[in-house]
Amino acid sequence: AAGVIQSPRHLIKEKRETATLKCYPIPRHDTVYWYQQGPGQDPQFLISFYEKMQSDKGSIPDRFSAQQFSDYHSELNMSSLELGDSALYFCASSLREAGELFFGEGSRLTVL
């Protein structure tokens, strides 16, 4: 069965650069979530989209933005990168009513 696809899997950037992460949800899933997970920490919710509209907002920095496109894929844009942005970024998708989140394998961002 198709799963959540994230790209790139690994990304290395310098401070103050920008980065874009992409997420392709499971077909027919209408909700996409972005999470940030630092070493030894639980996943921190950043933002979610339902039917291409922002549905909930968590601890997403103002330097970050995200959107969901007409084909339901989502992109997380990160600007003015800081060392503290180094983390695993997970995307997940769900059918809103069903509730279960299915996660992609994550994108590992390293900021040098």
Place this chain on the structure above:
Amino acid sequence: RKEVEQDPGPFNVPEGATVAFNCTYSNSASQSFFWYRQDCRKEPKLLMSVYSSGNEDGRFTAQLNRASQYISLLIRDSKLSDSATYLCVVKPWDTGGFKTIFGAGTRLFVKA
């Protein structure tokens, strides 16, 4: 107080042991409940949903107590491969849709 709280870990148990995790939630409007398993540097994976009547999947049993606002996960006959972090996830209904709240996770080490 955090919206979702889990037993502090780590739990260190021998193979074959039975281990139980608890998770409490503060929002009485919570509608959906899940246990996820996360291996080091991997994405969280759905272990099981938690239903009001309780549910079992092989060696794993999940219970929900709405009156006391907690859910539990019981693992019988622990295997080395059960070593992971177990995340409690609660989905309360909020205006416009469901929120998804993760607990901080409980680390389990199963030793030979």
